[in-house]
Amino acid sequence: MSEDEGGLDGPLPEDFLAEYEEHQAGIERALLELERAGAIGEADVAVLLRRLHTLKGLSGMVGLGEAAALAHAMESALRGLRHGGRAPAKGVLDALIEAGRALALALSDRRHGAAPRDFSALIRLLSADGETAAREVPDAPLPSTAEGSIALTAAQRREIKKSARAGMDVLRATFGPSVALSARGVTVSSVRARLEARGKILSAAPVVEPGGSVRFEFVVVCPRGAVVPGDWAPDGVRVETYDVTLPEAGSDGEPLLSPSNTIRVGMDKLDDLMGIVGELVVKRARLSELTGGLSRWVPRHELRALDEASLQLERQVHMLREAVTHVRLVPIGGAFARMPFATRAVAREEGKSIRVELSGQETELDKFVVDRMTEPLLHLVRNAAAHGIERPEGRRAAGKPAEGRISLRAAAQADRVVVEVEDDGAGIDAEAVRRRGAALGLLPPGHEGPLDEDRLLEILCAPGLSTRAGADLGSGRGVGMTAVRDAVRDLGGRLSLRTTPGAGSVFTIEIPVTMLIIQALLVQDAGRTYAVPSTSVEEVMEASVAGAATIGGSPVLAYRGGTLAVASLGQTLGAARTRGRHVLVARGGGLGFAVERVLGQKEIVVSPLTDPWVRSPGVSGATRLPDGTILLILDLKTLARTNA
């Protein structure tokens, strides 16, 4: 593995650990079941192969090369079972099961910082065909019997612990048969019967000694003192205390896998939790109002304790809200992780040299959003690699370094997260896009004149027609752009493009951060009240719009050394035009909105408006006030843009 894939030696993310362990456990279970039953059904083998495939991918992503190779060898070895059927020959099956365990060891090694083990012998075994594999495997005794530690089920171990706690003896009785003993009538059956008369036999199994002779081990639970070693020795039975702390069979000193410190929680549970917290915020606000009203009848000093308690409650609720919101946030790095590998594949195919730079991976977004960002980002990055970045010769001819660069950046802004995919390639081929636009009927035939970037993007993202003979629909970025646009739109976000021929392109995705509870400014204009997220307001200016200078019919004000166009909020939203004195300056500039009254700041619970019929540019949600009124939450930036 080369060093240019950043982060491969870093600590493994918890998400990854949980998933790896889940798959490894499933693989091990399936293989053991395969051994037990001697055969496997088609559906089960499909699941097993899928798990191996996924694990292979996961391992590759974080540089667990040895695990990936092992998983690959296991897949190949199982390929013959694709449609279900009998278990492979014993040698191969043993190797598979050992390999399943080895997958866990590989992870364990990595987590404890140990050097990766060499699994090449195991991989060779898996690659050999059944016959040779059976011959190569040294005759290992059944697992767990070689060292004399008996493999017990979890239920058996529990019973042992329970008995030990109850003061009973837990013993290991080992019987070595011999011809002489047998002549005396002492056989494994007679020994067993004798033990059964004294206590309860939890387990009885044959064990092969290193020399090849067979003995039998019994794990027995009996009342203290019921089995005296001296009584049994003459019959070839060795009695010792069964050490309940012995490591489980199969482990020869390997570090026990420490479970990852995460649990998987269904998103629906988190949604419920969020809903409850939201209600709590609203109720607390109501309580605050009611207590405020008390001051009319109760002297101030009497109310002090109540006030303090109320304040503390507010702080606690605030902390709770933060904590719950935090639970749903995951770093966008998860979506970024696959990019370097996807790029490498494309680069190799096309004979290009490409470097991927990531930044802002720690930027956190709701998990829902991150999950849905992965595909669009993958499309954009692949397109940049396949169509944006030129071949090394072309780049050198253009005076660029032979290695192309694709940058993936994420940054959090006031109320949104901005993700950019930038390449230093050839830029969008406007001519090809023009042809596509014409072919799709989006441009009048013979259209001339420059296409602005919004238009370019629109044509790029327009769903293509099925093959149309003779028409060149290839602008080079076709595949997947429609999906990207739709995915971004579904997240309530926005996709934009900046491109410079010969220098490269930047695709920008803006996603509003779904914060359920926000601070908002309540304003009133033209008889209606609206909520505006406080973070989206740069400042509130007092200004008289009446009598202000106008440019193109719109009043403008002097603002910070420049001018600010001002619109009536009421009018912008389709109500009557007013002459408010309070101007909300949208953060990000562009426009100021005049309102008649500013009612103050309030903490509100955001209810997203997800119904596409109700969605409207400039309206990012709705909220219900404690007294029951429902307000629309405005997105000033969008309003500013669509009305500039």
Next chain:
Amino acid sequence: MVRASLSSLERVELEEATTGLEAIERISLSPVDLVVLDMNMPDMHGLEVIRFLRAQEAYKRIPILVLTTRDDEASRRDAMAAGADLYMSKPFDPKALAGRAGELLESGGLP
């Protein structure tokens, strides 16, 4: 009845074991040339016996003839997959059993 059937074979000495563990004990104490094995045994299932024998260098080539009441395809598959050489179900034809057993003894196990 098994004994009766098998004793018809020439130059054959029979050893009997009533449980799986006993079978292993007997096999370990004196070499055998053929194992006729029931599957449903109380202390150790026939499958485990087969697997145990097949896992040991010393016993892995001993022919194993499974004779059992279970006649379903899955059980047969299990037994053969574990390493049995022949699978016969009860009730059985004594002559057939003797015949197959004789074959196994002569060939020393199926190829």
